[in-house]
Amino acid sequence: xxxxxxxxxxxxxxxxxxxxxxxxxxxxxxxxxxxxxxxxxxxxxxxxxxxxxxxxxxxxxxxxxxxxxxxxxxxxxxxxxxxxxxxxxxxxxxxxxxxxxxxxxxxxxxxxxxxxxxxxxxxxxxxxxxxxxxxxxxxxxxxxxxxxxxxxxxxxxxxxxxxxxxxxxxxxxxxxxxxxxxxxxxxxxxxxxxxxxxxxxxxxxxxxxxxxxxxxxxxxxxxxxxxxxxxxxxxxxxxxxxxxxxxxxxxxxxxxxxxxxxxxxxxxxxxxxxxxxxxxxxxxxxxxxxx
Amino acid sequence: xxxxxxxxxxxxxxxxxxxxxxxxxxxxxxxxxxxxxxxxxxxxxxxxxxxxxxxxxxxxxxxxxxxxxxxxxxxxxxxxxxxxxxxxxxxxxxxxxxxxxxxxxxxxxxxxxxxxxxxxxxxxxxxxxxxxxxxxxxxxxxxxxxxxxxxxxxxxxxxxxxxxxxxxxxxxxxxxxxxxxxxxxxxxxxxxxxxxxxxxxxxxxxxxxxxxxxxxxxxxxxxxxxxxxxxxxxx
Numbered sequence: 001x002x003x004x005x006x007x008x009x010x011x012x013x014x015x016x017x018x019x020x021x022x023x024x025x026x027x028x029x030x031x032x033x034x035x036x037x038x039x040x041x042x043x044x045x046x047x048x049x050x051x052x053x054x055x056x057x058x059x060x061x062x063x064x065x066x067x068x069x070x071x072x073x074x075x076x077x078x079x080x081x082x083x084x085x086x087x088x089x090x091x092x093x094x095x096x097x098x099x100x101x102x103x104x105x106x107x108x109x110x111x112x113x114x115x116x117x118x119x120x121x122x123x124x125x126x127x128x129x130x131x132x133x134x135x136x137x138x139x140x141x142x143x144x145x146x147x148x149x150x151x152x153x154x155x156x157x158x159x160x161x162x163x164x165x166x167x168x169x170x171x172x173x174x175x176x177x178x179x180x181x182x183x184x185x186x187x188x189x190x191x192x193x194x195x196x197x198x199x200x201x202x203x204x205x206x207x208x209x210x211x212x213x214x215x216x217x218x219x220x221x222x223x224x225x226x227x228x229x230x231x232x233x234x235x236x237x238x239x240x241x242x243x244x245x246x247x248x249x250x251x252x253x254x255x256x257x258x259x260x261x262x263x264x265x266x267x268x269x270x271x272x273x274x275x276x277x278x279x280x281x282x283x284x285x286x287x288x289x290x291x
Numbered sequence: 292x293x294x295x296x297x298x299x300x301x302x303x304x305x306x307x308x309x310x311x312x313x314x315x316x317x318x319x320x321x322x323x324x325x326x327x328x329x330x331x332x333x334x335x336x337x338x339x340x341x342x343x344x345x346x347x348x349x350x351x352x353x354x355x356x357x358x359x360x361x362x363x364x365x366x367x368x369x370x371x372x373x374x375x376x377x378x379x380x381x382x383x384x385x386x387x388x389x390x391x392x393x394x395x396x397x398x399x400x401x402x403x404x405x406x407x408x409x410x411x412x413x414x415x416x417x418x419x420x421x422x423x424x425x426x427x428x429x430x431x432x433x434x435x436x437x438x439x440x441x442x443x444x445x446x447x448x449x450x451x452x453x454x455x456x457x458x459x460x461x462x463x464x465x466x467x468x469x470x471x472x473x474x475x476x477x478x479x480x481x482x483x484x485x486x487x488x489x490x491x492x493x494x495x496x497x498x499x500x501x502x503x504x505x506x507x508x509x510x511x512x513x514x515x516x517x518x519x520x521x522x523x524x525x526x
Contacts, residue, residue, distance in 0.1 A: 049373060049374045049375065049376070050376070052374045052376070053376065053413040054413060054414055054415035054417075054425070055413065055414055055415040055416040055417070055425075055426075056412050056413050056414060056466065056469075057412065057469045057470075058413075060469060076373075077372075077373025077374070077375075078373070079373070082299065083295070083296030083299055087372070087373060089372070090372065090373045090374075093374075112299055113373065114373070115299040115300055115302075115303050116300060116303075117369070117371060118303065118369040118370065118371065119369075119370040119371065119372065119373055119378075120303065120306070120333050120336075120370075121333070121336050121337065121340070121370060121375050121378075122329070122332055122333045122336055124299075124302065124329070126295065127295050127298075129295065131294075131295065132295055135295075159320065159325055159328040159329060159332075160313060160316050160318070160320060160325035160328075160329070161316060161317050161318025161319065161320070162315065162316065162317065163315045163316055163317040164315070197319070197320070198318055198319060199318075199319065225328075227320075227324045227327045227328050227331075228321075228323055228324050228327055230320065230321075230324050232320070232324070232328055234328065234332065268339070
């Protein structure tokens with residue numbers, strides 16, 4: 001059964017809708033900034049798994065944050081592309097967190113994280129074949145049925161290319177939207193990284209992606225590393241957003257033709273919150289140029 | 292080519308090995324390059340996660356040794372759930388066995404203290420049947436554990452520790468509010484908490500405390516535990 005994003009019973013509550021403005025990811029090193037003040041930002045995103053804790057500081061902070069900001073939840077371990085059955089223990093915890101904090105959006109990645117019950121805690125690529133499309137569509141259906149709401153699916157960075165014949169990533173994502181009624185989270189940094197690493201054509205991607213389904217955008221900084229003598233872009237979330245990615249972000253908004261909620265992610269070498277807010281402000285300026 | 296699903300098992304085997312290669316690839320990167328990148332991303336991800344929990348161990352053994360230990364641990368100890376916070380419980384035993392670290396006798400105890408602190412940080416806002424808050428832990432060691440841990444928090448300013456002169460320690464860990472608190476316990480109080488953590492009755496805990504430290508009055512432990520918000524008597 002497919003869920004249309006407009007299905008009335010799954011409409012988000014009006015007080016927690018994610019605005020078409022810039023947000024930042026909530027990280028432990030910035031908890032104090034949110035406890036002692038009210039950073040100027042339109043919305044925040046938290047990693048779903050961090051809220052799986054039974055108690056403690058994260059929930060104290062989140063209760064306060066949720067009262068002051070719209071919240072989206074972003075998962076990294078659902079392992080939608082894995083051959084394993086969906087981890088129901090994980091899904092129950094995710095549903096508890098959703099019930100508790102009523103996020104405006106819930107998102108996950110188009111990837112696998114675990115195999116035969118063992119988690120690698122990394123966002124690993126899947127081949128874009130018809131068989132995989134059926135597999136992932138079925139699992140998104142299962143998750144959305146269980147959570148009783150649509151989720152957003154995010155494109156990940158890739159550092160390998162499969163030998164099997166595949167459809168383009170945008171075609172795979174569009175088919176997931178058609179099959180399941182899920183939305184899309186377009187990670188512009190991941191698109192840039194994959195395009196530079198594997199030669200994916202950015203213009204073709206943006207021209208063909210189902211723009212109406214894109215409900216959120218992610219921006220982050222990649223690193224350039226050298227592996228066995230070859231330069232490769234790695235999605236490290238450890239730096240400011242690169243100029244090339246800002247430019248691709250502007251292009252993407254032009255193609256989408258509207259403002260889209262945009263998140264600045266920073267997960268390694270995390271700077272003081274002021275620096276993060278500065279990045280968000282840059283995104284806000286790009287958004288404000290849109291009609 | 293293998294099915295996408297047997298491919299995932301091959302991928303996992305390749306990245307967790309020293310020299311294996313991810314099969315069935317094409318395109319601009321050789322299999323060796325792609326494997327090296329994913330292997331590094333995955334193992335460094337585990338290293339970063341373990342470093343967030345075991346910061347004192349990181350300081351005590353240094354970056355290179357910690358990385359070697361973390362990679363070996365990640366390869367040999369599967370993470371069995373999607374929550375990274377749940378991974379790392381067996382590091383104390385691992386440090387005690389690994390050739391790089393087993394000669395540093397106090398390391399496993401420091402790791403036990405750090406895991407206990409990590410658990411306390413995430414514990415439920417509830418009280419156990421014993422009456423103790425779910426965050427309460429007791430780590431006992433033949434080494435001056437709290438002094439070692441405190442040294443790691445301020446390595447530049449603290450003076451060197453004389454491990455032999457300082458002797459053993461019993462560190463009490465709890466998180467009544469936001470912050471994880473630690474302090475060293477005298478013999479009697481340690482016996483009192485140990486008894487309660489072993490699900491004994493208050494009466495048994497009182498006897499154990501007096502046996503360990505004759506002449507003390509365990510009623511003061513109860514009063515201070517209630518005052519600190521880490522004990523609620525059960526009806």
